Every structure is written in structure tokens, then in C-alpha cells.
Amino acid sequence: MPRELLPYFLAMVLLVIGLYAIVGKKNVVKIIIGVIIMEYAVNLFLVLIGYRSGGRAPIVTKTLNEDPQRLREFMQTAVDPLPQALILTSIVIGLATLILMIAIAIRVYEKYGTFDVSKIRKLRG
Amino acid sequence: MEFSILPLLVAIPLGAAFILPLFHRVKRSAKIADFVSIFSAGMLFVLTLSLFEDAREILWVGRWSPKSVVGISLYVDGLSRLLLLIINTVSLAVVLYSVQYMVRYTSRILYFSLFMLMVAGMNGVVITGDMFNLFVFLEIASIASYALVAFGCESEELEASFKYLILGSIASTFVLFGIGMLYNQTGFLNMAQLSEHFQTAGVSRLAVMAGCFFIVGFGLKGAMVPFHAWLPDAHPSAPAPISAMLSGVLIKALGIYALARLFLNVYPVSSAFGTIMMLLGAVSMLIGVLMAVGQWDFKRLLAYHSISQMGYVVLALGVGMGVLSRGGSTVVAGLALFGGLFHLFNHSAFKSLLFLSSGSIEYATGTRQLKEMGGLRKRMPVTGVCCRIASLSIAGIPPFNGFWSKWIIIIAAFLAGHPWLGALGVLVAFLTLVSFVKVQRYALDGELPERYRNVREVPAAMGLGMIILALICVAAGVLLLTPPLKSLIMEPARDALLKTSEYARLVLGG
Numbered sequence: 001m002p003r004e005l006l007p008y009f010l011a012m013v014l015l016v017i018g019l020y021a022i023v024g025k026k027n028v029v030k031i032i033i034g035v036i037i038m039e040y041a042v043n044l045f046l047v048l049i050g051y052r053s054g055g056r057a058p059i060v061t062k063t064l065n066e067d068p069q070r071l072r073e074f075m076q077t078a079v080d081p082l083p084q085a086l087i088l089t090s091i092v093i094g095l096a097t098l099i100l101m102i103a104i105a106i107r108v109y110e111k112y113g114t115f116d117v118s119k120i121r122k123l124r125g
Numbered sequence: 126m127e128f129s130i131l132p133l134l135v136a137i138p139l140g141a142a143f144i145l146p147l148f149h150r151v152k153r154s155a156k157i158a159d160f161v162s163i164f165s166a167g168m169l170f171v172l173t174l175s176l177f178e179d180a181r182e183i184l185w186v187g188r189w190s191p192k193s194v195v196g197i198s199l200y201v202d203g204l205s206r207l208l209l210l211i212i213n214t215v216s217l218a219v220v221l222y223s224v225q226y227m228v229r230y231t232s233r234i235l236y237f238s239l240f241m242l243m244v245a246g247m248n249g250v251v252i253t254g255d256m257f258n259l260f261v262f263l264e265i266a267s268i269a270s271y272a273l274v275a276f277g278c279e280s281e282e283l284e285a286s287f288k289y290l291i292l293g294s295i296a297s298t299f300v301l302f303g304i305g306m307l308y309n310q311t312g313f314l315n316m317a318q319l320s321e322h323f324q325t326a327g328v329s330r331l332a333v334m335a336g337c338f339f340i341v342g343f344g345l346k347g348a349m350v351p352f353h354a355w356l357p358d359a360h361p362s363a364p365a366p367i368s369a370m371l372s373g374v375l376i377k378a379l380g381i382y383a384l385a386r387l388f389l390n391v392y393p394v395s396s397a398f399g400t401i402m403m404l405l406g407a408v409s410m411l412i413g414v415l416m417a418v419g420q421w422d423f424k425r426l427l428a429y430h431s432i433s434q435m436g437y438v439v440l441a442l443g444v445g446m447g448v449l450s451r452g453g454s455t456v457v458a459g460l461a462l463f464g465g466l467f468h469l470f471n472h473s474a475f476k477s478l479l480f481l482s483s484g485s486i487e488y489a490t491g492t493r494q495l496k497e498m499g500g501l502r503k504r505m506p507v508t509g510v511c512c513r514i515a516s517l518s519i520a521g522i523p524p525f526n527g528f529w530s531k532w533i534i535i536i537a538a539f540l541a542g543h544p545w546l547g548a549l550g551v552l553v554a555f556l557t558l559v560s561f562v563k564v565q566r567y568a569l570d571g572e573l574p575e576r577y578r579n580v581r582e583v584p585a586a587m588g589l590g591m592i593i594l595a596l597i598c599v600a601a602g603v604l605l606l607t608p609p610l611k612s613l614i615m616e617p618a619r620d621a622l623l624k625t626s627e628y629a630r631l632v633l634g635g
Contacts, residue, residue, distance in 0.1 A: 008331070011302070015298075019295070028287070031291060039294070039298055042301045049305060082195065086257055086304075090301060093264045093268075097290070100272060101287075101294070104287050108280075108287055112284075120284050122280055
């Protein structure tokens with residue numbers, strides 16, 4: 001397999017594991033864990049596509065900015081910072097979703113007295 | 126740099142959403158909530174109307190140059206303006222309605238706070254020009270809507286909300302994965318830069334795979350048929366005004382708009398994606414209406430019709446893409462896209478109105494079961510007339526708006542060489558008519574049951590919200606198809622999609 005396809009492969013494996021947990025498991029908590037696995041599969045994917053082996057931290061200093069030659073060299077070796085910014089946002093969004101999910105799961109448990117989704121069925125087809 | 130009003134479209138509702146909870150413990154907090162939300166919804170409506178002065182408007186947030194990879198652009202063209210008009214008109218009508226309807230619930234202030242958050246997210250989705258920014262706004266609107274579905278905190282509502290939450294999270298994950306792939310393949314996140322890159326360098330195979338992820342993700346958000354399981358639970362479980370927002374606006378802004386923007390403007394128009402959209406649309410139309418015919422719960426019936434009617438829109442977009450990718454006549458493609466967008470507008474008016482009238486009936490009688498209703502026309506004249514107008518519109522009876530848009534879509538399907546899809550459109554329109562004859566027959570006409578002898582018409586503010594939408598249903602059919610409004614609202618929206626790759630030049634050039 002070509003090296004640049006490795007992140008795709010890894011993320012896909014995790015994504016499918018998460019999907020399996022959501023589709024195949026009956027326990028609400030396990031389903032929530034499945035959603036988290038899926039979210040982290042994507043976060044991991046974003047980290048990996050920005051990574052460059054042996055890369056430097058992408059911080060431009062003042063001296064670097066004044067020297068075009070070194071700046072060009074720096075651009076070629078630094079890690080891509082944009083995906084890291086994306087992940088920070090996506091982790092925060094994931095946290096918000098997770099909190100809401102758990103809050104609703106607790107309320108569902110109070111109402112139905114069970115975590116088994118096959119027994120939480122008051123709505124019909 | 127001159128002053129741009131675009132950020133206000135997001136900032137006003139977002140500000141309102143976070144100011145409102147501060148008044149939670151204050152005396153007369155409900156009055157403050159009403160005032161703040163009516164004021165912000167009104168402001169948004171006025172701002173949207175003022176956008177119609179210019180052909181298009183663009184703002185690079187933080188003054189990044191169009192050449193930069195990191196800048197986020199806000200861009201409003203004909204398509205975004207049509208969506209903004211839909212969102213802000215419906216939300217104004219719904220806020221007016223909610224003021225009275227939500228009296229029965231506790232904590233009106235939190236309701237309006239979540240409502241405004243949802244409006245902020247939807248406005249953001251339609252004005253942003255950046256893929257990741259679109260994802261963020263999509264999540265803002267979605268999280269607010271998950272919470273609103275569960276707002277009643279009864280067991281059915283919690284169950285529906287949990288289901289919606291799980292499927293919604295899968296959708297968001299797929300969208301984000303797609304965005305990551307696109308970034309890895311092209312090095313851009315801005316939609317215009319992506320479009321330019323695809324025109325010069327072509328679409329790589331992994332970018333096509335990202336497109337498939339977007340179809341699943343946005344298809345889930347827009348409840349296209351293989352991905353529709355959450356909608357018939359979530360939409361009826363929410364309070365009626367929220368059902369109206371979810372069915373009338375949310376699935377369009379988050380699902381259909383994003384699909385149209387991506388596959389007509391960002392990706393080069395391809396026949397494969399066009400065929401997928403056509404299939405999704407055709408299946409949604411048929412399955413949605415077949416499930417709806419047998420329903421006896423009024424709101425659940427309406428929810429299934431939402432799936433079916435959105436099928437028309439996606440079918441029209443798919444037909445348009447098919448014609449464009451074959452290099453066929455732009456007149457036919459334009460007709461299909463025009464029909465789809467017109468139906469999008471019309472559906473938002475009549476479906477919101479139907480949900481609001483179902484809410485009024487529930488408010489007055491306390492039931493949603495069609496079999497328990499009857500003869501309500503005599504006791505509730507305003508709701509009766511509004512419900513009847515909306516039913517005639519969705520069923521496609523001539524003078525009302527639903528007829529014109531379905532007619533245009535069906536004609537476009539025939540002209541584009543898909544007679545079977547046209548015939549399917551006619552069949553689905555007929556089944557819709559059957560289903561709404563049932564609604565009329567059981568809810569409005571017939572014998573008034575003994576226990577409803579004393580039901581009263583809903584308060585005036587609720588009636589006002591419904592009357593606004595009813596007037597749109599009556600007037601839109603004629604007004605939007607004749608010159609002043611047609612060339613102001615509908616044609617720019619169609620042209621934005623029709624001139625597919627112009628998008629990049631318009632955004633980056635000016």
C-alpha cells in the first residue's frame with residue numbers, strides 16, 4: 001500500500017469499528033462509545049494527514065520571517081498546522097455532543113429503567 | 126473597508142441565544158424572552174430583505190486575501206439569499222406563534238435561547254464560503270435541534286432525540302471525514318479555491334470518495350430515504366413550532382443546500398453524482414409518500430410527507446445535473462433547477478404552516494390522532510382555513526404554490542428525457558392528494574365529537590404566525606413566477622447553480 005494512503009486505511013478501520021458498535025450493540029452506553037470512536041477516528045485522520053515525519057513545529061519566528069531562504073526551507077520541513085486547528089475545534093464540538101448524548105441517556109434511563117435499546121421502543125415504525 | 130452586514134446574520138441570533146439565559150432567574154423573564162426573540166427575528170428578516178439590493182456580497186473575515194489558504198470568506202449570492210429568505214421568514218412566523226404556544230411549557234427562556242442558536246447555525250451554513258466553517262455551523266444548528274427535540278422531556282421525546290442524536294453524529298463525522306480527505310487531496314478548504322483547483326487539476330479518485338462521504342453525511346442531515354429513519358420520530362416529537370422549523374427549514378439548509386452547493390458549484394458537475402441524486406430523490410419521493418398514506422398520527426404523517434417532498438427537490442437537482450453534465454440544453458437544466466428551488470421555497474411555507482396548524486389543533490383539543498378529531502372547521506375557523514390552504518398547496522391543486530413547482534419539476538423531467546421519473550412525480554402527487562384528502566376529511570370536516578363542543582380558536586398571536594405563512598402559500602404561486610419577484614429572487618438563485626464553475630471566479634475575482 002502506498003505510504004500516503006496509510007492514514008485513510010487506519011481511519012477507515014476505526015470508523016468501521018465505531019459504526020459496528022453503533023449498529024450492532026444494544027446497550028446505550030456502548031452505542032455512545034461507538035460514536036466517540038468514530039469521532040476520534042476522524043480526529044486521528046486529521047492529525048495524520050498534517051504530519052510529516054521528522055517535521056518541525058510550525059512556528060514562524062521573527063528572524064525566520066526576515067530571511068526568505070530559510071523561510072522557504074522551513075516551509076518544506078514544517079508540519080502542516082491547519083489540521084491541528086481543525087481538530088481543536090472538532091474536539092470541542094465532539095465534547096458538546098457527548099455531554100448532550102450522556103444527559104439524554106441518563107434521562108432515558110430514568111424514564112424507561114433500562115439501557116437496552118431494544119426495550120426503548122415507544123415510537124413505532 | 127466598508128461595513129458589511131453579513132456577520133450580523135450570525136451575530137444577532139448568536140448574541141440573543143447567549144444573552145437570554147442570563148435572565149433565567151429574573152422576574153418576568155418570559156416577557157423578556159418574547160421581546161428579545163421577536164426583536165431579533167424581525168431584525169434578521171429586515172437584514173435579509175436589505176441584502177436583495179446588491180447582486181452579491183462577499184466578506185473575507187479578518188481581511189485575509191483571496192489568495193491565502195487560511196482565510197474564511199462569507200459569500201452571499203442568489204442561492205444563499207433564497208435560503209436566507211426562507212430561514213428568516215419562517216423563523217419570524219414561528220417566533221410569533223411560539224410566544225403563545227410555549228406558555229404550556231416551563232422555561233420559555235431556554236426554549237428561545239436554543240431556537241436562536243439554531244437560527245444562527247442555519248444562517249451561518251448558507252452564507253459561509255468555507256468547508257470547515259460550514260461544518261462548524263452545521264454542528265451548531267444540529268446540537269440546538271437535538272436539544273429542542275427533547276424539550277418536552279417525556280419518554281417518547283427523549284427516545285426520538287437520542288435516535289436523532291446518534292444518526293446526526295454519524296452524519297457530522299462523515300462530513301468531517303470528507304472535509305479532511307478534500308483538504309489532503311487539494312490543500313484547500315475554501316469552496317471557491319476548491320472549485321478552481323478541480324477545474325485546473327481535475328478531481329482525484331479520493332476526492333470522489335470524499336464526495337460519497339458528503340452524500341451520506343448531508344443525505345442523513347436532509348433525511349433522504351436510505352438515511353431517513355430519524356426524521357419520522359424526531360420531527361413529530363418536538364414542540365409544534367420546532368417541528369415547523371425542522372421540517373420547514375433545517376433539513377433544507379443543512380442537507381439540500383449543502384448538497385446543491387457542493388455538487389453544482391464546488392465539484393465539477395458529474396453525471397455519476399447526478400444519477401445518485403436522481404435515484405435518492407425518486408426513492409425518497411415514493412417511499413416517503415407510501416409510508417405517509419397509512420399514518421393516523423397527524424404530525425407523523427406530515428413528517429413522512431417532508432421526506433417525500435424533499436425527494437422532489439433532490440430529483441430536480443439531479444435531473445439538472447444530469448442535463449448539465451451531458452452538455453445538454455441549459456434551458457432544460459435551468460427549468461429543472463428552477464423547479465427544485467421553487468419547490469424548496471414552497472415546501473418551507475406550506476409544511477411549516479401544516480405543522481403549526483397541527484400544533485394549534487393539539488393546543489385546542491389535546492390530541493394528534495386524526496381518528497379522534499372531526500368537524501374542527503366550525504370551532505376553529507382561522508386554523509381550519511390555514512390548514513386547508515396548506516393542504517391544497519402540498520397536494521398540488523392549481524392556484525396554490527405547490528402545484529406550480531411540482532408541475533415545473535415534472536415537465537423538466539420529461540424534457541430531460543426521463544419520462545419514468547416524470548410519471549413517478551405525477552403518481553406521488555396523486556398519493557399526496559389522497560393522503561391530504563384524508564386529513565381534511567377526518568380533522569376539519571365531518572361530525573364534531575361531543576367532547577370538543579367547547580374547543581376555542583387559538584390566541585391571536587398564534588393565528589398571526591399561521592396567517593403570514595398562509596398568505597405566502599396563496600401569493601407565492603403567482604408572485605414568484607411573474608417578473609418583479611421572479612427576477613429578484615428566483616432567477617439569481619437558479620443562475621447561481623446553473624453557472625456552475627462561475628462560482629470560483631465570482632468569489633475569488635471580487
